[in-house]
Amino acid sequence: MKRGELYLVQHPGSRDPRRQRVFVIVSRQLLLDSAFSTAICAPVYTRRDGLHTQVDVGVDEGLKHDSSVHRDELMSLPKAVLTNYVGSLSPAKLAALDRALAFAVGLTADPEGGPS
Numbered sequence: 412m413k414r415g416e417l418y419l420v421q422h423p424g425s426r427d428p429r430r431q432r433v434f435v436i437v438s439r440q441l442l443l444d445s446a447f448s449t450a451i452c453a454p455v456y457t458r459r460d461g462l463h464t465q466v467d468v469g470v471d472e473g474l475k476h477d478s479s480v481h482r483d484e485l486m487s488l489p490k491a492v493l494t495n496y497v498g499s500l501s502p503a504k505l506a507a508l509d510r511a512l513a514f515a516v517g518l519t520a521d522p523e524g525g526p527s
Contacts, residue, residue, distance in 0.1 A: 415435065416435070417473055418436070434453065436493065437482075449488060449489055450493060453485055459478070466480045474498065480511075
């Protein structure tokens, strides 16, 4: 299990209307390699709103449709549910995801990742 990998999760949560959803692992690798039982993940939706906190993904990442990772909706998932591997992000997409996360949590006022 590595940061930037995408997994299809069955029954992702009580508030999610879908029976399954793809998530991207965003936890740091040190946490993923530890005995800690959960990982921080970001959901993937087919809806793309063009927000700076969303990163476009698609066929190149193993998905069937163009979609986007929503960094404003992070959640902690048990590692045990992250078993159905879909694909992974390229280094460039992972860097874009990092910039989107920094913007989403207010670490930068610049969606391109510059200092706030």
